[in-house]
Amino acid sequence: MTQYWLGLDCGGSWLKAGLYDREGREAGVQRLPLCALSPQPGWAERDMAELWQCCMAVIRELLTHSGVSGEQIVGIGISAQGKGLFFAG
Secondary structure (H helix, E strand, O other): OOOEEEEEEEOOOEEEEEEEEOOOOEEEEEEEEOOOEOOOOOOOEOOHHHHHHHHHHHHHHHHHHHOOOHHHEEEEEEEEOOOOOOOOO
16 A cells, blocks of 8 residues: 655645655645635734634545545645744634
């Protein structure tokens, strides 16, 4: 069974997910648009519950389109937008 690593990038406008094998070959990439809340000028916030739903959706789409099983994923890397901080809970 081929092993894959999942990368998630939560950027300012898009949530991207990619799958890569041991040699770094891309098995698939999917992305979904993200929206930010702006309660006042100069502020940008994210609804963490919505972000979590988007994460699950983009991973689901990635696995479906690539034909890779979740059992084949052996590692996950996560990156996010610069100058940002996520609070949940």
